[in-house]
Amino acid sequence: MPKGDALGEFELLVLLAVVRLADDAYGMRVRQELADRTRRDVSIGAVYATLDRLEVKGLVRSLLGEPTPERGGRAKRVFALTGEGVQAVNRAQADLARLTEGLTLPLPSLKPGGGS
Amino acid sequence: MTLLHVGRWLLWLCVPAFLEQAVSGDLEEEYVTAVLPQRGSWWAAWWYLGQVVRSVVPLLRMQWRGDLPAVALLAMVAVPLPLALLELLWAFVYSQVPLKADLVRGWQAVAVNAAVLAAFSATAGALAASLPTSGWWRAVVLLALCELAWTALVLAVSPAATPRGYAALLLLLSPGTCLAGAALILWRNRSWRDES
Numbered sequence: 001m002p003k004g005d006a007l008g009e010f011e012l013l014v015l016l017a018v019v020r021l022a023d024d025a026y027g028m029r030v031r032q033e034l035a036d037r038t039r040r041d042v043s044i045g046a047v048y049a050t051l052d053r054l055e056v057k058g059l060v061r062s063l064l065g066e067p068t069p070e071r072g073g074r075a076k077r078v079f080a081l082t083g084e085g086v087q088a089v090n091r092a093q094a095d096l097a098r099l100t101e102g103l104t105l106p107l108p109s110l111k112p113g114g115g116s
Numbered sequence: 117m118t119l120l121h122v123g124r125w126l127l128w129l130c131v132p133a134f135l136e137q138a139v140s141g142d143l144e145e146e147y148v149t150a151v152l153p154q155r156g157s158w159w160a161a162w163w164y165l166g167q168v169v170r171s172v173v174p175l176l177r178m179q180w181r182g183d184l185p186a187v188a189l190l191a192m193v194a195v196p197l198p199l200a201l202l203e204l205l206w207a208f209v210y211s212q213v214p215l216k217a218d219l220v221r222g223w224q225a226v227a228v229n230a231a232v233l234a235a236f237s238a239t240a241g242a243l244a245a246s247l248p249t250s251g252w253w254r255a256v257v258l259l260a261l262c263e264l265a266w267t268a269l270v271l272a273v274s275p276a277a278t279p280r281g282y283a284a285l286l287l288l289l290s291p292g293t294c295l296a297g298a299a300l301i302l303w304r305n306r307s308w309r310d311e312s
Contacts (some may be wrong), residue, residue, distance in 0.1 A: 028142035040125050045130075045171020048139055052178055067141075075139030 010057075013038060014050045015018050018060060019035035019089065026065065026076040027051070034086050051079055119161040123168045128174040129257060130168075139175070143167055157265040183247055183255045193264035194240035195233065195290050199270045202229045207275040209285055226282055233286060241297030256298040260291035 007015070017033040031047045034040050045097040054060045065076035081089070124140070131139050142162060152160040161297045176184065205226060245252055267290045271278045 009262075026142065027138055027144050032146075034211055043170035043174070044139060044142055045174040046169055048171075049174035049178055053136070064137075067137075068145070071141035071145045074137040074144065076141060077135070077138035 007059075007088055007092050010042075010046075010100075011050055011054060012089070013040075014047065015081065015085060015089050017052065017060065018051075018081060023078065025079045030079070054085070055079075056081060057084075059088050119165050123161070123165040125171070126165075127168045127175075129254060130172050130179065130262075132179045132181075134252070135144070135175075135178070139171075154184055159305075168178075183252075184258070186247060187198065187244060187259045187262065188254050190240040191259055191266055194236045194259075195263045195266040198232050198236050198271050199229070199286070200274075202232060203270065203274040205274050210276060221276075221282065222280070226285070229282075230285060230289055230292070233267075234289055237290045238291040238297030241294035244294075244302045245298035245301040254294065259312065260294040263290040263294050 008014070008100055010104045013034060017037075021029050027044055027047050030051070031044055032043060034042055034047070051060060053063060057064045059082060059107045061082050062077045062079045065078045067073045091099060126145065127140055128136070147160055147164050151163050154164065192225070206221065206229075240259060241256060244256045247255050264287060267286050271283050271286065
């Protein structure tokens with residue numbers, strides 16, 4: 001796999017949020033899903049920048065949805081994983097499983113500064 | 117102008133044209149359905165502005181793949197290059213004059229600087245308005261803001277003395293003529309459409 005195709009941590013989180021939201025995966029819902037499940041307060045711009053990057057990599061595709069009144073008549077852009085996106089998530093999950101195999105998790109916390 | 121207006125304007129300026137509906141619609145939806153009912157209008161307006169301010173850098177990065185490089189290049193050629201040359205010329209003339217304690221720029225020098233800057237800036241505005249893009253008005257406003265910033269920077273680092281009136285004239289002139297150049301193109305295009 002070329003280095004540029006590797007998934008970053010935030011990219012993986014966004015992909016997983018898109019999977020969880022299924023047909024409701026648009027920017028605002030992805031942002032809320034990340035806030036609810038990972039307690040990360042990310043900006044809408046950061047979410048769209050990541051989704052745009054994932055679309056360029058071919059891991060997600062987007063479709064324009066219907067405009068609604070609460071959106072001021074503006075259309076949603078709904079995202080879904082592509083086949084490559086599914087493979088990327090499965091590969092990341094498998095890598096993580098192999099690396100954590102045999103470890104006792106969660107790891108014991110260390111004192112600040114790295115000493116045991 | 118309220119905080120909400122500032123936020124909406126800033127978002128309009130930064131968001132790439134292909135994401136305008138999605139991003140502004142999402143923010144509007146969350147503002148109307150979640151933040152406003154729970155927190156009230158004052159806090160909700162701050163939330164909206166905060167979201168936009170935090171989104172400026174990622175949105176502008178996405179714009180960089182669109183018209184922003186052309187806008188940045190236009191702004192660079194339209195203002196700092198001619199203005200810096202004119203300022204250097206005046207600094208050279210000033211250095212050649214003996215007993216110059218009370219020497220100030222003559223109105224002719226100011227007029228030449230203003231005319232050159234206006235011509236370059238209006239041409240850049242007209243070119244930005246001709247960009248083959250759905251977000252050309254955004255490109256023009258970004259260009260005008262870039263020109264304003266460049267003018268301020270060149271005047272700040274100019275080797276020649278810059279009286280306040282002269283600085284104010286150029287600071288008004290560069291974005292103003294840029295917008296005027298764009299408006300001229302818009303008017304011309306409309307005239308052509310009406311004729312055809």
